[in-house]
Amino acid sequence: MKSEIIAVGSELLLGQIANTNAQFLSQQLAEMGLGVYYHTVVGDNPDRLKQAVNTAKSRSNIIIFTGGLGPTKDDLTKETISSLLGRKLVTDENALSHIEEYFKKTKRTMSENNKKQALVIEDSFILKNEFGMAPGMAIEVNDIHFMFLPGPPSEMKPMFLNFGRDYFMSKLGQQEKITSRVLRYFGIGESQLETDIQDLIDSQTNPTIAPLAGDGEVTIRLTARHKEETTAFQLLDELENKINERVGSFFYGYDNTTLIQELMNVLHEKDKSISAAESLTGGLFTEQLTAVKGTSKVLNGGIVCYTNETKRDLLKVSEKTLETVGAVSRQCALEMAENIQSLTNSDIGISFTGEAGPVTNEDQPIGRVYIGIAASGQETIVHRLHVAGGRNTIRKRTVKYGCQLLIKQLNENTVK
Amino acid sequence: MKSEIIAVGSELLLGQIANTNAQFLSQQLAEMGLGVYYHTVVGDNPDRLKQAVNTAKSRSNIIIFTGGLGPTKDDLTKETISSLLGRKLVTDENALSHIEEYFKKTKRTMSENNKKQALVIEDSFILKNEFGMAPGMAIEVNDIHFMFLPGPPSEMKPMFLNFGRDYFMSKLGQQEKITSRVLRYFGIGESQLETDIQDLIDSQTNPTIAPLAGDGEVTIRLTARHKEETTAFQLLDELENKINERVGSFFYGYDNTTLIQELMNVLHEKDKSISAAESLTGGLFTEQLTAVKGTSKVLNGGIVCYTNETKRDLLKVSEKTLETVGAVSRQCALEMAENIQSLTNSDIGISFTGEAGPVTNEDQPIGRVYIGIAASGQETIVHRLHVAGGRNTIRKRTVKYGCQLLIKQLNENTVK
Numbered sequence: 001m002k003s004e005i006i007a008v009g010s011e012l013l014l015g016q017i018a019n020t021n022a023q024f025l026s027q028q029l030a031e032m033g034l035g036v037y038y039h040t041v042v043g044d045n046p047d048r049l050k051q052a053v054n055t056a057k058s059r060s061n062i063i064i065f066t067g068g069l070g071p072t073k074d075d076l077t078k079e080t081i082s083s084l085l086g087r088k089l090v091t092d093e094n095a096l097s098h099i100e101e102y103f104k105k106t107k108r109t110m111s112e113n114n115k116k117q118a119l120v121i122e123d124s125f126i127l128k129n130e131f132g133m134a135p136g137m138a139i140e141v142n143d144i145h146f147m148f149l150p151g152p153p154s155e156m157k158p159m160f161l162n163f164g165r166d167y168f169m170s171k172l173g174q175q176e177k178i179t180s181r182v183l184r185y186f187g188i189g190e191s192q193l194e195t196d197i198q199d200l201i202d203s204q205t206n207p208t209i210a211p212l213a214g215d216g217e218v219t220i221r222l223t224a225r226h227k228e229e230t231t232a233f234q235l236l237d238e239l240e241n242k243i244n245e246r247v248g249s250f251f252y253g254y255d256n257t258t259l260i261q262e263l264m265n266v267l268h269e270k271d272k273s274i275s276a277a278e279s280l281t282g283g284l285f286t287e288q289l290t291a292v293k294g295t296s297k298v299l300n301g302g303i304v305c306y307t308n309e310t311k312r313d314l315l316k317v318s319e320k321t322l323e324t325v326g327a328v329s330r331q332c333a334l335e336m337a338e339n340i341q342s343l344t345n346s347d348i349g350i351s352f353t354g355e356a357g358p359v360t361n362e363d364q365p366i367g368r369v370y371i372g373i374a375a376s377g378q379e380t381i382v383h384r385l386h387v388a389g390g391r392n393t394i395r396k397r398t399v400k401y402g403c404q405l406l407i408k409q410l411n412e413n414t415v416k
Numbered sequence: 417m418k419s420e421i422i423a424v425g426s427e428l429l430l431g432q433i434a435n436t437n438a439q440f441l442s443q444q445l446a447e448m449g450l451g452v453y454y455h456t457v458v459g460d461n462p463d464r465l466k467q468a469v470n471t472a473k474s475r476s477n478i479i480i481f482t483g484g485l486g487p488t489k490d491d492l493t494k495e496t497i498s499s500l501l502g503r504k505l506v507t508d509e510n511a512l513s514h515i516e517e518y519f520k521k522t523k524r525t526m527s528e529n530n531k532k533q534a535l536v537i538e539d540s541f542i543l544k545n546e547f548g549m550a551p552g553m554a555i556e557v558n559d560i561h562f563m564f565l566p567g568p569p570s571e572m573k574p575m576f577l578n579f580g581r582d583y584f585m586s587k588l589g590q591q592e593k594i595t596s597r598v599l600r601y602f603g604i605g606e607s608q609l610e611t612d613i614q615d616l617i618d619s620q621t622n623p624t625i626a627p628l629a630g631d632g633e634v635t636i637r638l639t640a641r642h643k644e645e646t647t648a649f650q651l652l653d654e655l656e657n658k659i660n661e662r663v664g665s666f667f668y669g670y671d672n673t674t675l676i677q678e679l680m681n682v683l684h685e686k687d688k689s690i691s692a693a694e695s696l697t698g699g700l701f702t703e704q705l706t707a708v709k710g711t712s713k714v715l716n717g718g719i720v721c722y723t724n725e726t727k728r729d730l731l732k733v734s735e736k737t738l739e740t741v742g743a744v745s746r747q748c749a750l751e752m753a754e755n756i757q758s759l760t761n762s763d764i765g766i767s768f769t770g771e772a773g774p775v776t777n778e779d780q781p782i783g784r785v786y787i788g789i790a791a792s793g794q795e796t797i798v799h800r801l802h803v804a805g806g807r808n809t810i811r812k813r814t815v816k817y818g819c820q821l822l823i824k825q826l827n828e829n830t831v832k
Contacts, residue, residue: 011628013452014637015442018434022457026431036429037464041438041455048453055471071607072627073617105783106804111611131806152630154809212432275726282706283699286720290698291808293774301726303719304702310691310717310760314730344726358709392707 001172003029003062004038006052008077009151012041012067021066021149021156028160032168033178033225034062044074050084061144062168067151069134071113077148078137082121085141089119092126095135102133121148127163131155138167145171179232180223183240186259186404188250190218196246200239207239216389216397217259218250252404259403260288266410267298267348272375275344276302277315277336279327279353280369285399300344305336315339328355328364333382337372349374350402354387356394367394371402373409381409417588419445419478420454422468424493425567428457428483437482437565437572444576448584449594449641450478460490466500477560478584483567485550487529493564498537501557505535508542511551518549537564543579547571554583561587595648596639599656602675602820604666606634612662616655623655632805632813633675634666668820675819676704682826683714683764691760692718693731693752695743695769696785701815716760721752731755744771744780749798753788765790766818770803772810783810787818789825797825 005022012019022039029036037060042052056063068077082089096118103110117134120126127136127147132155138147147164149156185193190213194201197220201209207224222239226232244251253262267274276285286302289295303314308327311317317327317335325331333351341349354369367387374380383405387394421438428435438455445452453476458468465484472479484493498505512534519526533550536542543552543563548571554563563580565572601609606629610617613636617625623640638655642648660667669678683690692701702718705711719730724743727733733743733751741747749767757765770785783803790796799821803810 007455010626012439012455013442014446014626015439015444015452016628016635016637017630018436018439019455020434023428023431023434026429028431030430036431037459038468039428039435039455039457043453051475052454070629072610102804106802108605108608111607113607113611131809154806158806210430210432276720278699280706281703282711282715283694283702283718283720284706285699286722287697287699287703290696290700290720290722290811295698295722299698299722301720301722301730302699303730304692304699304706304717306702306706306711306715306717313761314717314719314759343730345729395706 001034001062002060003034003036003064004040004056004060005036005064005066006049006056007039007041007066007151008044008049008068009041010043010045010074013043021151021153024153024157025064025066025149025160028165029062031178031180032165034168034172044068044076046076046080049077049080053081053084057144062147063144064147064149066149066156069117069136069148069150071111071117071134073113075116078119078121081146081148085121085139085146087124087139087141088122090122091115091118092120092135093118095120095126095129095133098129098135099133125167127159127167129155130158130162136164138164140171178223178225179229179236180221181236181240182255183220183222183243183251184253184255184257185218185220185247185250186216186252186400188218188247189213193218193220193247193250197243200242207235209239209243216393216400252407258288258292259400259407261292263403263407264289264292264294264298266407268294270410272347272410273298273300274348274350275300275340275346277340277349277351277372278302278304279306279311279336279351280356281352281395281399281402282306284395285350285352285402288399300346303340303343311336316343326364328353328368328370330370330382330384333370333372334374334380337374337382338380341374341376347376348406350406352398352402354394354398356391356398358391369394369398369401371398371405373406375409375413378413417450417478418476419450419452419480420456420472420476421452421480421482422465422472423455423457423482423567424460424465424484425457426459426461426490429459437567437569440569440573441480441482441565441576444581445478446639447594447596448581450584450588460484460492462492462496465493465496469497469500473560478563479560480563480565482565482572485533485552485564485566487527487533487549489529491532494535494537497562497564501537501555501562503540503555503557504538506538507531507534508536508551509534511536511542511545514545514551515549541583543575543583545571546574546578552580554580556587593643593645593648594639594641595645595652596637597652597656598671599636599638599659599667600669600671600673601634601636601663601666602632602668602816604634604663605629609634609636609663609666613659616658623651625655625659632809632816668823674708675816675823677708679819679823680705680708680710680714682823684710686826688763688826689714689716690764690766691716691756691762693756693765693767693788694718694720695722695727695752695767696772697768697811697815697818698722700811701766701768701818704815716762719756719759727752732759742780744769744784744786746786746798746800749786749788750790750796753790753798754796757790757792763792764822766822768814768818770801770810770814772807772814774807785810785814785817787814787821789822791825791829794829 336351357366752767773782
């Protein structure tokens, strides 16, 4: 099976947005063992879209479209392709009432052009839009699978994950099972990790090994193929063990698990509540914890103490500490962690203070970071780090270091 | 002139990276007044690359390639296209000594395959690589301009900005100046906005009008062309005024300005300090303020009060309010805003409380949000909203609403 992805939208050709939809869908199709051979971006223009589709039809069995399903005149994917395939557009009553509901709920007036969003290609399989209005659809014509997904990633991704994936899975029964697993590492550079496992990379056949760096993390994707899924899993397990014998101390989780998600998992597992005192991170730690599921069971709250006054007034950091050693210090991190823990009556208090630049106020080098961890029944630990990068990179990596240090501490304490 | 961009690299088709190069080049070409009609991504495969190039040759006058100039066996852009164009590859001595220099400087041994990077298409114009090894090149064959740029954005971008742009400028002497401006709106849907300005869109010629929705916001890009740049500006001004006579109440800024950046600008301008009390937003507001420049002059800090206990203990919200009307209420938002203002001694206190789902604890519909604004010398205002979307969309949009409401209030108070 050869697949390709066609994104429709002049905003892509103007460079207003990047084609992240194609990236996401490519990852998904690769995981399903479907090769993607082309990405195409074409504007909101029927003739050029038709040409792109004709080219795609001559070379691919699966063609996935993103974009152009919306209510405006520019949105013409459905209209163009349905006429090309010789199919009618009909109103889907479910989609129409979903759209009307959407306007009612948000108390906005529904303009007439929104009805266009409920038009679908006759006899197509409808993909529900749980986070927007325009439904997606899929249809097989002359042995080619066409799928239509909305342009906004917030609508497209859940639609594909919840409905599109299953559609392909059931339509294309695969013989060999493909299993893949992503191993996630933090605190080690890509080239160091590659050097450490170079012989394994050089001799790879099945499973394959694909390292990738990004956002200060390194991931390794392992992909195994076998008729028996259990054997494929076993192949992955064996290789994972070999790799982690060498770099396991930097390993923190699988697949799409982020460090903050992994921390959330461990906090749940150990039944611990947490609060944070954040200076340089400005609320990033609690914000990220709030964004993952299960927050209310573990997060009590936090104090963002950007100025010395708020450190003193809200967080009760001592005047003496602020005056003698300053806010970017081991002592300040310690008081911040202990005070937020006791003020919120939490099992754990974590603190972040440091210099993110661009100018330094406290005679500290940019990138100097202190992370304090206060846990009930234990001595408070303050970690001093040097974090590389620009202002926002330093802030983001600092939160990641905080997660990693806390995960380690929580896991080690249980072992004892 | 019709241009298109071809990215070569299997890593793009595997979804390991997004094609941000095409986005960057599209922006650049748009600014130069060159229309981009297609983006194509093709893997490291000579036959498919040849097909893609033949398709491109049949429809475009400018074809820009990114990727496939490196030292490995996979890198075959130059080899493939030079044979397709019937041109030889020759070693560029400058490029070769630049590569040898590079290895000397980084104290690494140069493996033989690196010499391949110095091969260029005979008689092409060489684009120097200031941040890597492989040079770029440009050549005109049968009235089609071909340009080859490296894949890594850190090498490609400066190469295009410093050399590629000038190459095109001198080859294609443009008479008209092109000026564009992005107008940003929040709180109005794309279809409503388009309906409101439909007649302007329908009659557009110069300037052109291109609306775009994303992240709950709508932008309109206006692009004007004229021999005289001042006249082009004037055309933009006139159209902007016409548009904002109709939808100006939702307008908040220009070009890449975000709502939080705009709020930061207004806070600076009015010399106001701010603190936030965040329940459902979990620190997102202070985090975003921390991420933009100039934070320390306006942000004092905040309290993340995710539980009722932290609302009571840290933020001093009254027990009675929490027991009778609950945390998702007008009264709670009011106390949160007033208390954070007074606790941190700030000019402004802003509060966010609401139900983001997925389950609701307080008998409130998901999406119900209260935003409180306490400002010294003024009565505290609480806004009740219904925000659509999933959990994290609600949280992100809530922060945007908060920014917009506060910007309005700050600007209106000055007028009085």
